[in-house]
Amino acid sequence: MGSLSGTSSGSSLLRSSASEEDLQQLMDQRKRKRMISNRESARRSRMRKQKHLDDLTSQVAQLRRENNQIITGISVTTQQYLNVEGENSILRAQLAELSHRLESLNEIVSFLNAGNGYFGTEPFNSAESGDEFSSNSWNCVYLNQPIMASTDLLQY
Template sequence: MSAKPARQSSSSEVDLLPAIDERKRKRMQSNKESARRSRMRKQQRLEDLINEVVRLKEQNSQMEMRINDHLQHYQKMESENTVIRTQVMELSDRLESLNSLIRFVEDFNGIAMDVPESADPFVKPWEIPFPLLPISASANMFQC
């Protein structure tokens, strides 16, 4: 039986071991530092996102309040418009009844009654109550 002779390390290999250990130690230290910075960046990003969520929720809440305010205002205006439309319809019906009565009296008596046309824009909303005039402006119009 032949035994393998034990490998003997040369003096140059022994000299390299401390240098390799030092590089390995430095690399490990660098990796630890890099991982620490990465965790810090991740933590900072998480905090930034949490702050943004809080800000966006607050902004969303403010917008919801404004929307609700506008919705209430719209509903109030719509209700008032409905009342006004109903009044216009009632007044239009009354006007038509009065005009019918005037025509009946004219036909019955044979006397023409002079009833001027109303210039009320609500009676004839398709007619423009005021003539359109050109608008003129100049650059120095608002100078004091």
Template sequence: MFCSDADPVHLQLPVLENGFTYSELEEILSVLDSESHVSPNNSGSEGSNRTLSSSTEDDRKRRRMLSNREAARRSRWRKKQHLEDLTDEQTRLGAVNRELKSQLDYAVSRLFAVQTENECLRSEHASLSTRLSDLRWILLAMQNHIIPR
């Protein structure tokens, strides 16, 4: 009177450490329950063998599906980590690139300053060389006038 076949009682079972979910456990229990209701004129061995074979195949499919899901989850996690690593590398390389550009700008500005200074020194050198040459001629001319030949 407490329980009838028309009014089944559904118990919520916790998910065990074996990794089965509640729905998977319900499915397994329903298979086991259907095996216990084998008709009396059938010995039950043929029906239970088919059920066990089907259940074993279903279990293999279910385990493979769970394994595939876990592999896909790990693959997504690795892809996410790789993307984060690439983003970090991009940020680092961007900073290095900015630093190198700054150093290049400084070197180019120093180059222009040195080139300008070099041009000034070359011009001064040419002017001083001309002046020195003139002074030598004057000195020689003065020496030639002072010392008779």
């Protein structure tokens, strides 16, 4: 009987160590599976990070191109503004000059009209001057009209 009990305890030890081995293999297998899963997850995370970085790099390049286009547009617009401002200065100077000339001419016409309505004290005689206009064409109505001028008449 003694041998029987000895073999039964040996077999339970075998079963116990076999089940411990199975348990250890199962734990090792789960550990490997978890390690593989973690590596795959880390790889996917690195890929997402790289894609995000690539997207941001592409966006930076696009924004720089847009910024350069805007700067170029501002440059062109500024140059056009300066050109128009220069033209306006010239036109203002021409307007002042023409206004001064017009005022002087209107003063001359007023002075000349202060006489008999003709140029000078004697009536204008077109036959004496050889002018093709008759003296009737120099009507007082036309002499009393102010002289009007526009800036496009003066070309420098």
